[in-house]
Amino acid sequence: MSPIEKAFASRTHEVEWSGIRIMFALADEISDVVNLGIGQPDFDTPGFIRDAAKQALDDGYTRYPPAKGFADLRQAIAEKLKKKNGIDTDPDSEIFVSVGAMQGIFNTCLHLLDTGDEVVVIDPGYDYYSQIKLFGGVPVPVPVYETNQFKVDPEDIRKAVSPKTKFMIINTPSNPTGAVFDADSLREIAAIAQKDNILVLSDEPYEHIVFDGKEHVSIGAMEGMKDLTISAYTLSKSYAMTGWRVGYVAAPKPLIDEMEKLMEHMVSGVTAVSQRAALAAIRCDQQCVKDMVQAYEKRRRIVHEGLNAIEGISCILPESTFYAFPNITKTGLSSWDLAKKLVREQQVAVVPGSIFGKMGEGYLRVSFAADETQLHKGIERIRKGVEAL
Numbered sequence: 117m118s119p120i121e122k123a124f125a126s127r128t129h130e131v132e133w134s135g136i137r138i139m140f141a142l143a144d145e146i147s148d149v150v151n152l153g154i155g156q157p158d159f160d161t162p163g164f165i166r167d168a169a170k171q172a173l174d175d176g177y178t179r180y181p182p183a184k185g186f187a188d189l190r191q192a193i194a195e196k197l198k199k200k201n202g203i204d205t206d207p208d209s210e211i212f213v214s215v216g217a218m219q220g221i222f223n224t225c226l227h228l229l230d231t232g233d234e235v236v237v238i239d240p241g242y243d244y245y246s247q248i249k250l251f252g253g254v255p256v257p258v259p260v261y262e263t264n265q266f267k268v269d270p271e272d273i274r275k276a277v278s279p280k281t282k283f284m285i286i287n288t289p290s291n292p293t294g295a296v297f298d299a300d301s302l303r304e305i306a307a308i309a310q311k312d313n314i315l316v317l318s319d320e321p322y323e324h325i326v327f328d329g330k331e332h333v334s335i336g337a338m339e340g341m342k343d344l345t346i347s348a349y350t351l352s353k354s355y356a357m358t359g360w361r362v363g364y365v366a367a368p369k370p371l372i373d374e375m376e377k378l379m380e381h382m383v384s385g386v387t388a389v390s391q392r393a394a395l396a397a398i399r400c401d402q403q404c405v406k407d408m409v410q411a412y413e414k415r416r417r418i419v420h421e422g423l424n425a426i427e428g429i430s431c432i433l434p435e436s437t438f439y440a441f442p443n444i445t446k447t448g449l450s451s452w453d454l455a456k457k458l459v460r461e462q463q464v465a466v467v468p469g470s471i472f473g474k475m476g477e478g479y480l481r482v483s484f485a486a487d488e489t490q491l492h493k494g495i496e497r498i499r500k501g502v503e504a505l
Contacts, residue, residue, distance in 0.1 A: 130249035135471030139455060143465040150494040152482050153465040155291065155439070157356040158490075159411075161393075162404040165355060168396035172389045181385035184376040185213025185364070189391050192398045193364050200323070202337030203347065209369040212376060213362065213386050213394075217321050220348035220365035220375075221285075222247050224317050227374045228282055229253040236276045236284035238268055239473030240441075242291045242319065253282070259475045262443060265432060266293035270304035277308060283315035283346075286335060289322040292472050292481040293441045294434025296326060299333045306338045318347045321363075324354040324405050326436040327413050336366065343368050353438075354405050355397045362386055362394040412438050415484040415491055422495035423482065428502050438485040441469065445478040447505055455480060457501060464497035 136153060143149045160166075184190070187207070194207035205211055214220045221244065229235070231252030237244055239257035248255045258276045260266045273284065286305065288297040297305075309316050316335055323332050336345035350363035365375065379385060416434060423431040423442045431442035444454055451468035459465045469479030482498075484491055 127250055127252075131246045134243065136467055139459065139465055139467055142456065142459050146459060146463055149459065149463045149465055150486070150490050150497060151465045152484075152486060152491070152494045153467045155353075155483055155485065156358050157353065157408065157438070157485050158487055159356040159408055161356050161360070162397075162400075164400065164404075165357070165393045165396050169389050169393040172392035175392075177388040177392055179388065181388040181391060183379040183385045184372065185211070185386060186388075186391050186395070189213060189395045189398075190364075192395055193366075196398050197347075197366055201320075201334040201347070203334055203366055204342070205366050206369070210366060210372055212365045212367070212372045212379075213391060214348075214365055214375075215361045215363065215383070215386055216352055217319060217348040217350035217363040220346070220363060221317065221319060223365075223375050223378065224283075224346050224348075224367075224371070225251050225253060226378070227371060228315065230282075232280060233282035234278060234280040236273060236281060237473075238285070238287060238290070240266070240292060240469060240476030240479070241285075241472055242287050243471060243473075244285055254280070256281070257473055257475070260293070260295070261475075262432060265435070266290065266295040266441070267297055268301065268305075270301055270308065273305055274308050277312055277314065281312070281314050283317055284309070285317045285319060287319040289320075289326055289332060289436030291322065291437055292439050292467070292469070292476070292479075294437045294439055296330045296332065296435045299331070302333055302335045303338060306335055306341050309344050310340050314344070316341070316345045318345055320347060321350045321353050322437045323349065324402075325409055325412060325438060327409075327416065328435065330435050332436070346371060351394050351397055354408075356408065357393070357397065360387075360390045360393055362390045412484065415486075415488060416440070418488060418491050419482060419484045419495065422492070423498070426495075426499045426502050428505070429498075438483055440482045440484060441479050442482060443478060444480055444502075447502055449505070451477055451480055454501075458498060461504070462497040462501040464494045464501070466498070 190207040229251040346367040455468040467481040469476035
């Protein structure tokens, strides 16, 4: 062991390599790979957003930004939250511009968790485990089931709550399952939070990508939840801005103050030019978002029909996001074994469901953020791989 490794703080070992990144590393070793694993829109950032960034450079936005974000951007975010999410916020004290939604989640764990504090998470669900464990927290998984369209039963959350519960994480629309939690379920979850004074971290990166007339509801808008909810958002998915690294958090003032204070010590603030691009995105008429969602809806049908045509695979129709979550248990392979076999032998990359929790075993995550040609090619390669078993 090297001197630097001996010097590592013990908390470093609580952070694991992302399973998604491990799959990408495998895919990078193979030529002509169709990548249906990455959660990244294949669209370019809309031109008017890029133009706003170019103009910002000419206007001199090359200096340190305010730690919690430019005032006009926070004002625009407050207006969007009121109109889209039904959440009333003070732009001066209750909004923090972050490096994507991920920084909001990371900072929430950092500021709220002490050793032994428990965090209720959905399983299968996005991988929040490393952030929680890094700060001494204990993830408490609540299972969701394909038979219920991967929607959480509030009663299961109630059973998971203990005196050690510090907060729960709710992700709807949900990665990787595409489930949308309805208003009645969220009201029951809100009642649990209020009864036991439990905070809710509401992670909402796919708020715009919802199909078939489904409605996205923000739990932070519900009666009695304003002081208990930390709502995290990003521009990455809705506006094809993954590389710009802009998100925001709506939360009670004391937490926003802590995030602002720490930002000064971490990175000073979100890149100024990215913030000006974000302002253009939030203030636009949102037609670009509608156009992308329409394309995702068409791609969803391609993937859903294609996967269900493969013997040994079944797949429910996702209600949101740009992910399908097919059941592969009839293949007889674990999700990791099948994913590795597909990338090595068929040159198609997907994500093993087990990285999203114990209940994700027996599934794969297949992204339909790729174009139609790639989707058809990728589904055909999956078919060949499964048939070869």
